[in-house]
Amino acid sequence: MLRKGIALAALGLALVGGPALAAGGHQEIHPQSWSFDGPFGKFDTAQLQRGYKVYREVCAACHSMNLVYFRNLGQPGGPFYDPKYKNPNDNPYVKALAADIQVNDIDSETGDVIQRPAIPADKFPSPFPNDAAAAASNGGAVPPDLSVITKARTGGPDYIYSLLVGYKTPPAGLKIGPGQNYNAAMPGDLSAFWSGDHKKVPPGGFLAMPPQLAPDKVTFDDGTKSTVEQQAKDVTAFLAWAAEPKQIERKSFGFGAMIYLLIFTVLLYFSYRRVWRNVAH
Amino acid sequence: MSGHSTYEPKTGVERWLDTRLPIVRFMYDTALDFPTPKNLNYWWTFGGILALMLGIQLVTGIVLAMHYVPHVDHAFASVERIMRDVNYGWLIRYMHANGASMFFLAVYLHMFRGLYYGSYKAPREVLWILGCVIYLAMMATAFIGYVLPWGQMSFHGAVVITNLIGALPIVGEPITTLLWGGPAVDNPTLNRFFSLHYLLPFVIAGVVILHIWALHVPGNNNPTGVNVKSKADTVPFHPYYTVKDGFAIAVFLLLYAAFVFYNPNVLGHADNYIPANPLVTPAHIVPEWYFLPFYAILRAVPDKLGGVLLMFGAIGVMFVLPWLDTSKVRSMRYRPTARLYFFIFAFFCLVLGYCGGQLPDDPVLGSPSGLKLLDADINSFVWLSRVATVYYFAYFLVILPILGLTEKPLPVPESISEPVLSHPATTPAGAVASPEKRG
Numbered sequence: 227m228l229r230k231g232i233a234l235a236a237l238g239l240a241l242v243g244g245p246a247l248a249a250g251g252h253q254e255i256h257p258q259s260w261s262f263d264g265p266f267g268k269f270d271t272a273q274l275q276r277g278y279k280v281y282r283e284v285c286a287a288c289h290s291m292n293l294v295y296f297r298n299l300g301q302p303g304g305p306f307y308d309p310k311y312k313n314p315n316d317n318p319y320v321k322a323l324a325a326d327i328q329v330n331d332i333d334s335e336t337g338d339v340i341q342r343p344a345i346p347a348d349k350f351p352s353p354f355p356n357d358a359a360a361a362a363s364n365g366g367a368v369p370p371d372l373s374v375i376t377k378a379r380t381g382g383p384d385y386i387y388s389l390l391v392g393y394k395t396p397p398a399g400l401k402i403g404p405g406q407n408y409n410a411a412m413p414g415d416l417s418a419f420w421s422g423d424h425k426k427v428p429p430g431g432f433l434a435m436p437p438q439l440a441p442d443k444v445t446f447d448d449g450t451k452s453t454v455e456q457q458a459k460d461v462t463a464f465l466a467w468a469a470e471p472k473q474i475e476r477k478s479f480g481f482g483a484m485i486y487l488l489i490f491t492v493l494l495y496f497s498y499r500r501v502w503r504n505v506a507h
Numbered sequence: 508m509s510g511h512s513t514y515e516p517k518t519g520v521e522r523w524l525d526t527r528l529p530i531v532r533f534m535y536d537t538a539l540d541f542p543t544p545k546n547l548n549y550w551w552t553f554g555g556i557l558a559l560m561l562g563i564q565l566v567t568g569i570v571l572a573m574h575y576v577p578h579v580d581h582a583f584a585s586v587e588r589i590m591r592d593v594n595y596g597w598l599i600r601y602m603h604a605n606g607a608s609m610f611f612l613a614v615y616l617h618m619f620r621g622l623y624y625g626s627y628k629a630p631r632e633v634l635w636i637l638g639c640v641i642y643l644a645m646m647a648t649a650f651i652g653y654v655l656p657w658g659q660m661s662f663h664g665a666v667v668i669t670n671l672i673g674a675l676p677i678v679g680e681p682i683t684t685l686l687w688g689g690p691a692v693d694n695p696t697l698n699r700f701f702s703l704h705y706l707l708p709f710v711i712a713g714v715v716i717l718h719i720w721a722l723h724v725p726g727n728n729n730p731t732g733v734n735v736k737s738k739a740d741t742v743p744f745h746p747y748y749t750v751k752d753g754f755a756i757a758v759f760l761l762l763y764a765a766f767v768f769y770n771p772n773v774l775g776h777a778d779n780y781i782p783a784n785p786l787v788t789p790a791h792i793v794p795e796w797y798f799l800p801f802y803a804i805l806r807a808v809p810d811k812l813g814g815v816l817l818m819f820g821a822i823g824v825m826f827v828l829p830w831l832d833t834s835k836v837r838s839m840r841y842r843p844t845a846r847l848y849f850f851i852f853a854f855f856c857l858v859l860g861y862c863g864g865q866l867p868d869d870p871v872l873g874s875p876s877g878l879k880l881l882d883a884d885i886n887s888f889v890w891l892s893r894v895a896t897v898y899y900f901a902y903f904l905v906i907l908p909i910l911g912l913t914e915k916p917l918p919v920p921e922s923i924s925e926p927v928l929s930h931p932a933t934t935p936a937g938a939v940a941s942p943e944k945r946g
């Protein structure tokens with residue numbers, strides 16, 4: 227009896243000390259509904275095209291996307307996929323988009339470094355020759371490569387969107403260092419920079435990237451109204467596609483695999499019942 | 508391997524081979540005809556699941572290795588290339604990454620099964636120890652594998668764990684140097700980790716064969732824990748258990764597929780999609796979920812060496828468990844007190860896992876109590892980890908040794924087929940001598 231009592235007491239103690247949410251720096255995240263959410267979600271091609279434009283005209287000035295090639299834009303599921311061109315390298319639209327951009331090359335005759343228009347087989351070029359140059363132009367902070375950024379941040383696309391729209395007027399009492407910007411979605415703990423009520427530390431943190439989006443900063447070819455929210459949402463969708471271009475294929479393949487496994491499971495269950503029907507166990 | 512073989516070669520080729528290398532007979536006796544207790548429940552299906560998972564890890568791993576580049580400048584991009592450009596590379600890689608998690612899920616359930624039903628007791632001590640060896644090798648393989656994609660968690664996890672080994676006296680430093688292949692975690696480390704990651708799964712496969720050999724000498728334990736007495740207690744492995752394990756495997760695969768196809772990154776850490784950068788340390792370095800209980804034990808001790816020793820001790824103690832548990836009764840079905848302590852043990856293992864993922868000084872409930880005990884507030888994860896760690900070790904070193912001598916177990920059935928008439932409630936459902944017609 228005593229042993230049981232001790233055991234129960236130990237269990238009780240453990241339950242009282244059970245899990246709880248930790249306090250600390252908090253962030254303002256605005257969950258969005260994305261066309262690619264859920265097991266049947268798909269990318270919205272028009273949105274990806276607008277998103278590419280935002281990346282190209284705004285973000286590409288500072289951020290590389292080293293894992294993305296122009297040809298990816300024309301592959302199945304990509305923003306400029308055209309079923310007429312099974313090989314994305316032949317897609318004239320993708321060729322034209324690539325040709326708009328200059329990339330470095332070596333002249334095979336002279337060995338000189340030259341610039342030439344990109345072809346679909348080229349990577350998106352980096353805006354800076356190296357990290358030191360990137361840091362030097364950005365107040366010491368290196369703009370991260372955006373190829374897999376939605377997978378590389380907790381919160382994924384919701385976080386990226388919230389960050390892009392999260393530049394708020396800093397509340398009075400918040401000390402902001404030189405070259406830093408206040409953002410309500412950025413992870414961090416602002417208590418050390420806050421002179422107001424210590425129970426009301428503002429959400430978010432600081433980052434070196436200044437606000438990038440502004441109304442009508444990018445003109446959308448399909449006539450969509452170019453608000454900050456729209457630009458943020460579209461570029462985030464584009465980044466989510468770039469982070470995993472095969473994710474729609476993954477989900478649709480998965481659906482078939484799940485159905486197959488389900489049928490297989492049911493068949494095995496009935497075989498099991500049948501094989502064991504004469505055994506008491 | 509045990510008992511007498513009922514294999515009869517049917518074709519000329521089989522007869523010819525049987526007198527030279529009786530491999531077909533061996534496989535028949537091990538995988539088809541093997542007499543298996545008829546009362547095994549679904550907790551016994553994880554062995555088959557584990558074998559399948561090892562196979563999946565080997566096959567997907569070998570394909571990954573065809574495309575993977577073990578170099579600090581190319582590893583991250585090569586893994587992403589597998590995801591983007593290799594045909595079905597995303598499938599192979601997600602199967603491998605989530606396969607490791609599913610492998611551990613299965614091995615933990617398999618081990619708790621053994622703990623509950625006393626499968627470590629005589630005559631299965633060697634079987635149990637071989638299982639512990641497999642588990643250790645799996646941990647090494649998975650840790651090393653996680654370093655290969657060379658993301659932020661890969662790199663900084665490797666730094667933290669190899670430094671721990673460095674804390675061991677005398678052997679620590681030489682081992683770390685060997686692991687690093689230089690003064691720090693760098694390209695040589697990645698190179699040798701790749702080599703070891705390729706090697707260890709085959710070592711595991713070898714130990715698995717020994718494990719199955721050691722299983723087939725005494726035969727399976729069963730939920731009652733009593734020995735097989737007669738042929739009436741068993742059924743041939745095939746078709747009875749091939750079909751039952753097959754069903755369980757299919758259910759397990761459904762869960763696995765749900766992760767692979769619909770949430771392939773949920774068990775991982777976002778920081779591992781940031782290429783490794785030795786100059787930037789992530790805010791929280793957390794290992795994969797399956798290491799969290801040990802990570803909590805490690806951090807429960809203020810002294811680094813002490814923590815490392817305790818962490819390895821947590822696994823070491825399992826090796827000697829067969830001699831720590833003094834009870835003659837195998838199954839906890841008939842040990843009500845031990846069963847209670849067992850469930851608390853399982854609960855504390857989960858608590859340890861939870862603590863391992865939190866910051867040690869964060870409060871468990873609400874805000875800090877303000878009551879400081881030794882180095883930390885009593886309302887903190889480090890103290891919760893300490894409580895759980897103490898219970899973890901007490902279970903093996905105090906509770907099981909003493910309980911076996913003092914507790915009064917319930918009457919144990921005579922045999923698997925015959926229940927104890929005075930205690931019908933404690934016998935497995937449907938375990939009656941005369942076969943009833945069902946289905």
Ligand code: HEM
Nearest residue numbers: 564565568569571572575604607649652653655656705708
């Ligand atoms: C015991 C079986 C195994 C376990 C538990 C295991 C575990 C792991 C883990 C946890 C990762 C990191 C996954 C990620 O986040 O990307 C990994 C990666 C890798 N493994 Fe294994 N592995 C096993 C067997 C093998 C085998 C047999 C091979 C090849 C012969 C292999 C080749 C690779 C390669 C090339 C990678 C890097 C690619 C990647 O990160 O996805 N693995 N492994």
